[in-house]
Amino acid sequence: xxxxxxxxxxxxxxxxPLSLYWWALNVVFPLGLxxxxxxxxxxxxxxxxxxxxxxxxxxGFGTELKEAVSAIPTPFKSASRHDPFLIVETIFWHVFMxxxxxxxxxxxxxxxxxxxxxxxxxxxxxxxxxxxxxxQFTSAYQMGLLGSASxxxxxxxxxxxxxxxxxxSTSTFDPWGFLSILVNGTxxxxxxxxxxxxxxxxxxxxxxxxxxRLSSSGDYVFLILLLAIIVSGLAAMYDISIPYLGLPNxxxxxxxxxxxxGAFIGYVPFSKGWHMFGYYLGKGFRGYSYGKKEK
Amino acid sequence: xxRRRSDCGGFKLEKGKIKIGRxxxxxxxxxxxxxxxxxxxxxxxxxxxxxTCPFWLTTEKSTDVPAWRTYEVNKLFSMYYTGYGIVxxxxxxxxxxxxxxxxxFDSAYNCTACGGCTETSxxxxxxxxxxxxxxxxxxxxxxxxGVPEKWISNVKETGNAMGIIKEKWVEIANSxxxxxxxxxxxxxxxxxxxxxxxxxxxxxxKILDGMNSxxxxxxxxxxxxxxxxxxxxxxxxxxxxxxxxxxxxxLNVKKIIVSDGSSYFFLRWQGPKSLRYKLDxxxxxxxxxxxxxxxxxxVKLEKAxxxxxxxxxxxxxxxxxxxxxxxxxxxxxxxxxxxxEPKPDPSSHVLFxxxxxxxxxxxxxxxxxKARLYAAKQLSNWAxxxxxxxxxxxxxxxxxxxxxxxxxxxIYFTEVLANSVRS
Numbered sequence: 182x183x184x185x186x187x188x189x190x191x192x193x194x195x196x197x198p199l200s201l202y203w204w205a206l207n208v209v210f211p212l213g214l215x216x217x218x219x220x221x222x223x224x225x226x227x228x229x230x231x232x233x234x235x236x237x238x239x240x241g242f243g244t245e246l247k248e249a250v251s252a253i254p255t256p257f258k259s260a261s262r263h264d265p266f267l268i269v270e271t272i273f274w275h276v277f278m279x280x281x282x283x284x285x286x287x288x289x290x291x292x293x294x295x296x297x298x299x300x301x302x303x304x305x306x307x308x309x310x311x312x313x314x315x316x317q318f319t320s321a322y323q324m325g326l327l328g329s330a331s332x333x334x335x336x337x338x339x340x341x342x343x344x345x346x347x348x349x350s351t352s353t354f355d356p357w358g359f360l361s362i363l364v365n366g367t368x369x370x371x372x373x374x375x376x377x378x379x380x381x382x383x384x385x386x387x388x389x390x391x392x393x394r395l396s397s398s399g400d401y402v403f404l405i406l407l408l409a410i411i412v413s414g415l416a417a418m419y420d421i422s423i424p425y426l427g428l429p430n431x432x433x434x435x436x437x438x439x440x441x442x443g444a445f446i447g448y449v450p451f452s453k454g455w456h457m458f459g460y461y462l463g464k465g466f467r468g469y470s471y472g473k474k475e476k
Numbered sequence: 477x478x479r480r481r482s483d484c485g486g487f488k489l490e491k492g493k494i495k496i497g498r499x500x501x502x503x504x505x506x507x508x509x510x511x512x513x514x515x516x517x518x519x520x521x522x523x524x525x526x527x528t529c530p531f532w533l534t535t536e537k538s539t540d541v542p543a544w545r546t547y548e549v550n551k552l553f554s555m556y557y558t559g560y561g562i563v564x565x566x567x568x569x570x571x572x573x574x575x576x577x578x579x580x581f582d583s584a585y586n587c588t589a590c591g592g593c594t595e596t597s598x599x600x601x602x603x604x605x606x607x608x609x610x611x612x613x614x615x616x617x618x619x620x621x622g623v624p625e626k627w628i629s630n631v632k633e634t635g636n637a638m639g640i641i642k643e644k645w646v647e648i649a650n651s652x653x654x655x656x657x658x659x660x661x662x663x664x665x666x667x668x669x670x671x672x673x674x675x676x677x678x679x680x681x682k683i684l685d686g687m688n689s690x691x692x693x694x695x696x697x698x699x700x701x702x703x704x705x706x707x708x709x710x711x712x713x714x715x716x717x718x719x720x721x722x723x724x725x726x727l728n729v730k731k732i733i734v735s736d737g738s739s740y741f742f743l744r745w746q747g748p749k750s751l752r753y754k755l756d757x758x759x760x761x762x763x764x765x766x767x768x769x770x771x772x773x774x775v776k777l778e779k780a781x782x783x784x785x786x787x788x789x790x791x792x793x794x795x796x797x798x799x800x801x802x803x804x805x806x807x808x809x810x811x812x813x814x815x816x817e818p819k820p821d822p823s824s825h826v827l828f829x830x831x832x833x834x835x836x837x838x839x840x841x842x843x844x845x846k847a848r849l850y851a852a853k854q855l856s857n858w859a860x861x862x863x864x865x866x867x868x869x870x871x872x873x874x875x876x877x878x879x880x881x882x883x884x885x886x887i888y889f890t891e892v893l894a895n896s897v898r899s
Contacts, residue, residue: 197866211531223559224517227513227517227557227558228511228513228514229510231557233508233509233513234507234509234749234750252600253598255598255825256522256524256596259825260524260527260827261525263525263527264524267524391538392536392538393523393544394539394599395521395523395538395543395544395547397547400521410658453521455517455519456518456520459514459517459599460598463514463518463599464600
């Protein structure tokens with residue numbers, strides 16, 4: 182990754198302190214991945230270590246997949262009458278956050294780079310480029326003012342060069358058509374943020390009023406970390422400056438964003454974030470320890 | 477809260493402070509499976525599970541949210557079995573407060589373990605099970621309620637949760653013509669303690685005779701033993717479950733037949749899991765036996781003499797937790813002249829639980845009455861006469877009739893089938 186850092190020139194040269202971007206990309210993120218791998222082993226082993234009663238039957242791949250999808254409407258139906266706000270929060274957060282992670286051009290490039298490095302495969306996410314969308318609806322890519330040539334002409338949008346999504350987004354505006362009013366980085370991030378803030382507010386209100394006293398400190402750490410990731414991502418995209426505090430330049434915003442994502446990835450196996458895998462895993466277990474789906 | 481001395485290791489009451497140690501946690505969680513660990517740890521605590529729990533809908537208390545119980549058990553689990561939890565415990569960042577323990581006492585029996593919350597939960601967390609784990613801690617520490625403790629001592633002393641002694645059981649069985657300890661019979665019929673009366677047993681005998689079945693009962697088995705489990709004493713329940721499996725082998729029968737939905741669940745699923753025992757004998761609910769025989773044209777079913785519109789209260793343990801969906805309703809469709817089938821599936825999360833075994837606990841009388849109203853009102857939308865498949869449900873529905881909660885009559889399924897099954 183040092184080579185990559187040098188190639189994109191995110192930090193100064195010899196004698197200039199390494200930037201937050203460098204630390205994030207070369208230290209925090211790999212450490213996050215390392216924590217994730219060991220955390221995952223630890224988390225899964227906790228299911229089995231000790232005197233655990235055996236579970237004789239396990240669902241097949243197809244059953245798990247079917248369960249994972251078919252089980253979604255049930256809690257939604259239950260909550261819709263009593264707590265519609267929770268449903269809106271959940272949909273906003275999950276749908277739009279997945280959108281931001283999977284289809285926003287700059288993220289595809291980032292994941293492509295990261296997975297490529299990890300697995301030693303060139304361009305592993307090639308299939309996502311065709312559906313990529315720009316970071317913002319009003320971006321110059323869409324107005325045709327800039328394009329893939331912009332990078333060649335100096336890469337004016339951010340200092341990351343190789344991670345500039347201009348080259349991706351320009352050619353992929355078409356698949357989303359008018360939907361790109363919604364399917365663009367800014368809009369989806371803001372909607373996901375709304376869902377997340379809703380989660381946070383709901384939790385605080387319910388904890389304070391004692392209506393549902395179910396929060397641990399970890400629940401708040403988890404939500405606040407996610408909040409910081411979205412805010413730093415938006416700040417990086419718009420190069421937001423902070424008055425009187427000096428200017429964290431755009432590379433440092435990106436650095437902060439990548440560092441937070443790295444921290445989040447490392448934290449997932451130790452937090453509720455694990456449900457992104459655990460949900461699916463549970464569909465294989467569910468019912469078999471007490472029969473229901475055996476029939 | 478009545479405080480009694482407890483000889484359980486891992487629990488101390490010092491200067492009014494409660495201390496729970498590893499020994500108690502280890503004993504409490506001695507049968508959990510990988511899925512249970514997953515369930516404890518994976519709960520997102522969104523609280524959606526509460527919306528199908530009539531107890532929470534009644535009280536709206538945070539400690540009656542099903543996930544709250546899972547959260548509490550998870551705290552205990554993590555304090556002793558996770559790296560972070562152990563460190564947090566030593567640093568006293570994570571500890572059990574006295575007030576929390578008091579809330580366990582209040583909350584553990586505000587749950588019938590019906591599994592509705594599990595069905596509703598996005599992650600399908602087994603909250604019904606964690607309620608029983610809390611009872612288990614109450615049992616070990618001497619804080620359990622009086623009636624459940626009585627069930628336990630009765631099972632230990634007489635093998636029957638209601639304290640029916642062997643001689644009395646044999647007398648009743650003889651009086652209704654049930655064959656006792658017959659070796660080489662095809663079926664072993666195992667009643668549950670609420671079914672040990674000449675009325676229900678007489679109907680069972682009539683049904684099995686009507687099917688031309690080669691069956692027997694055991695003089696040693698007058699109860700399936702699950703009340704001890706529901707009261708938190710897994711050890712006593714396990715012993716009982718094992719006795720039943722061994723008795724079936726001793727009598728050389730091919731199947732164990734039960735007529736109580738809860739017995740089916742515990743003997744078929746939870747018992748083997750709790751015992752780590754690979755079940756090697758078939759367990760059937762009586763409705764399943766009849767339904768299979770009907771489909772194989774070995775029995776005929778005649779219309780029952782019930783003129784009213786009638787619906788069914790699906791036993792939670794039979795359908796939602798036990799996985800037996802079709803036979804009970806299909807049989808009622810055939811034999812009830814005016815059957816009004818509930819719209820939801822038998823294991824649907826929208827079907828409310830009745831008061832079930834909590835009906836017998838005096839301390840829970842008021843809350844059970846209020847919670848039961850949800851099920852009674854729901855059923856009365858379909859019909860005023862209700863057929864049940866579990867004696868606990870029958871008791872609850874009878875109480876609903878007494879309390880004028882919208883139901884006018886409750887009938888146990890054996891009564892419906894006694895005059896309908898013909899070979």
